[in-house]
Amino acid sequence: MSSGEIVISNKGASKPKKTAPIKPSTKPPSRSLRVYAFDPSLDLDIEKVTINQVVARVRWEENLEKGPKGEYIEVIDIDPASKVYYEPVDLNELGILAQQGCAPSEGNPQFHQQMVYAVAMVTIQNFESSLGRKTLWSGHYATNPNTGKKENFFVRQLRIYPHAIRQANAFYDPQKKALLFGYFPASKINPGNNLPGGLVFTCLSFDIISHETTHALLDGLNRRFSENTNPDALAFHEAFADAVALLQRFKFAEVLRHEIANTKGQLRQQNFLAKLAWQVGQAIGHYGSLRDALGKNDANGNWQEAKPDVRALENATEPHERGAVLVAAIFDAFTTIYEQRTKDLIRLASGGSGILNEGAIHPDLVNRLAEDAALVAGQVLNICIRALDYCPPVDLTFGEYLRAIITLDSDMVPEDLLGYRIAIIEAFRRRGIYPHNVRALSVDSLRWKSPDISEEQMDVLGKGLNVLDQLWIGRGQDISDYLFTKEKYGFYLNANEVEQLQRNLSAVLTTDREYIHTVSNIAKRYVHFEVEKILDDDKLEIRKLLGLVEGRRFEVSQACPARRVLLDGSVRAEMLVTFLQRLEVDLKTGKILPERTREQVASEPLDNVMVFRGGCTLVIDMDHRSIKYIIKKRIDNEERRNHQLNHKKSLIETMGLDATYNLGGEKETNPFAILHGEKI
């Protein structure tokens, strides 16, 4: 960021007072912060009050500033609708530090700031530990004032605005790279246990914060996931965010123990662990939580278990509704695995009958069941998150997500002794979620196939991808080769990029996120340069291998390493490289339009045109120097193109209806804001 543009001096501003530096030997591993496990409304429930306030353990950030503002998150508490702002919390203040953060309270904005920070950080930590790498927010595309060119700028912090709007809504804004939380008066007619007309804060809901942070993380991982190319696309975003929110709460042992004691370990019964956004749901007159992975309230307010339905997806078109089917499947898989794992405990406790006696179960049993539930929830969360790396780069469907889960899990845990994969496949099958192009719903047929690639092809492609090795793994020993290389590569690195690479020569800062962002951008360009050469003289039909067509530009949209830690502790190094092409298709005629230049595409948006993308993600095994999978969505797949065309047409027809609701008439709208209209 250039610093010459500061408009207002920040002299005397909120620089944290430097306390005595912490010695390495006493540096705390985490910061304890109090949060609501659900939301403030459960504080009024005598049953739940003891478990509603929990302590989240957030990675210790040495340089955490007031806000809080750290490496990943910047909380800014401005409330434009009230024409005021609220002072930022200083989590390093001794008084606050000494008592695990501010006490949970609806009336103290500093606690609100602390809670959004803590829950967002917990979510980020879960992503990082599952993916085995640092997470980045999606980059900011803007014109570089120095070069006049569009660039993908690094965004260090996601902004969180805890009181952004006066609305029963909260959303991730992909343009602003920000989470906007709303507050609103509870229903005067059916407020549940809220004060009628009293204010409800979406930023105090554990679930809503997790959900929105997950949207942002997912967008950072692959911004094509939010393109509405098929009925599953946006639904996946929603479902995934819900699943993360649900499974994350299992990390709080006290909550888990309480619900397990209540249900006697039967997690298929109605329980709070499967409910999302309790207070907001009540406050808008739902009589219950906003969503529930196990069932829902009928018209009389009685809870009914939802039976799995293989045809569930046929009627569900609205993204949240469709996503709910996937969430139910994931929760079902979790429950089945948990039941399998705890069968023996139940037998022991029931004298072999498997049927527990009336009354409460023994606290020791509660503890053991809770341990297992937490373990399984963590594993399922891990499985769900890491599978993102093995998803196709565009146009994701639920079925393909299942294939990604099964493939990666089979790779990482070759022997499925406890039947995890079977449980997952079964839970998905019961809800009609499966890919359409596999022979059977077995682990073997669901796994992505090893690519059919000849030695010559591997040889040529391998040479083209060597640059990745040097940039990422070799820690730039030969980096000088890449500097000032106009003759060889036809472009220069800019000053910032050179500086970043040189910093890397010292190999100290390999975990710096800006470095990762920059090297990733450089890597994409080099790979593009090398592969373009290969494709220029494509005797070996590499283009076909990559799902691309001739005569069109391609882009390298991802070129980054992924590290996987296996059960036995060994580490596997992989590289993910994504090639994509785009076609512009006339919406009315379905004809493919001639290719336009990059500049035209950027500056002249076309009406009545659909963008169709295709290509592949290569999963490269860096230890064996081989291409493990080519996860493809061919650009020349006409059937897929027609599907997308029909999907877009039906969307536009209904968007016509939306137009009555969309008064601004903006071209660029935020898919999540519309989606979340009163649905969060």
Place this chain on the structure above:
Amino acid sequence: MIDAGVLLGTSDGANRMKAVMNSIAATTGGKVDLLVVTHQHWDHVSGFSYAQQEFRKLKIDKVWYAWTEDPADELGVELQRTHSKAAFAIEKALHLMDDSSKLRQGITDLMTSFGVDGKKSVSNSEVKGSLDTEGAMKLPGKLHPVEYRKPGETIELAGVNFHILGPPRDERIFRSDPSKKASEVYEQPSGKVHAFGLGRSMGMIEAVDGIRDEKDDKLTRPFDTQHCQKLQAIHKHYPNYSLKSEEWRTIDNDWEGIVEQLALQLDSDTNNTSLVFAIEIPDSQKVLLFAADAQVGNWLSWHDQTWTVKAGDKERTMTATDLLNRTVFYKVGHHGSHNATLREKGLELMTSPNLHAMIPVEVEMARKKKWFEMPLDVLVARLKEKTKGRVAQADDPKTFTGPFRASEEQNTFVTPNRPLYVELDIE
């Protein structure tokens, strides 16, 4: 006579209305038995204002309004008060919006139906919101005897029976959108449906009303004053927020979304107060259905009541299904929009082989207002099937064929050679 008006912004709207009013006076000899004013939207009442002089010359025996307009009806008054409050809150909020705001123009357009204008100054206590439209709406009632109609009533007048169908007197009056599966209306299969109906209970009006209220005497601010810092000083604590280079991340105008939502809500709520009635010709028992701009909830409520006609000693009681079965003329609801013609409990019940339909819509104007699906293609297609092609669309003279006869009088204001009206004989 039912309603009189054009949308704000219709070219030469006032002159058109004058021509229409003159034509009515000429045809009727200046005497009208009954005028029905269905609901308070500019496109339904502006004629009384644009062509006030001409209108004042008409002698009208009776003016009907829906019960929602009745000052003696508690529920009606409550509803009116809520609508005024909402309109007032929206108008206030419009004044707080920047001129650069994209939403502002859209909301202003929408609110012109209520006569709210972002430019007008707001006096603080007086509810000024809906003066213009309200004035136009009330004018006929000031000049002539008024009656307020409730659903379930049957009134014999000029040799025919008027059965009053809506608006409902329960919470269905707030329901404008189809339920999730959208099977009630002619919706596209993948229809995404908004459920703004919750808005009222969520205190949207209160939320909008308190926006940027400096005094905050209504406690709309989320925190006690001790926590509140003046916005101008934000750089003191959040220097990044004011950085020029970070301007793309600011949220200064995001609060406007709720105002838009409330405006939309108010608009569809008002549509739902539409006075809907069926005219039954006693001998042939044929029915003419005038649905005004009634939306889903209004339609659904018709099926909960019956109408009784005395014929000599005998009484004949009929249901909404009976009436729909016998309908030979249908004035298509809300200009053919997606949520104003029910499917199973509506058009599919209109089984008469003699069905005719008329869509009062001007597509060009609808497009200008960004109502792209007005009329809705699938609905028009189904209407054509059910009527064997007897669908007249107001802006399309090509459809004035068969039983529909175009008038010789011309509408000279917009499109030359467009007939001023269409005639249809029903025996």
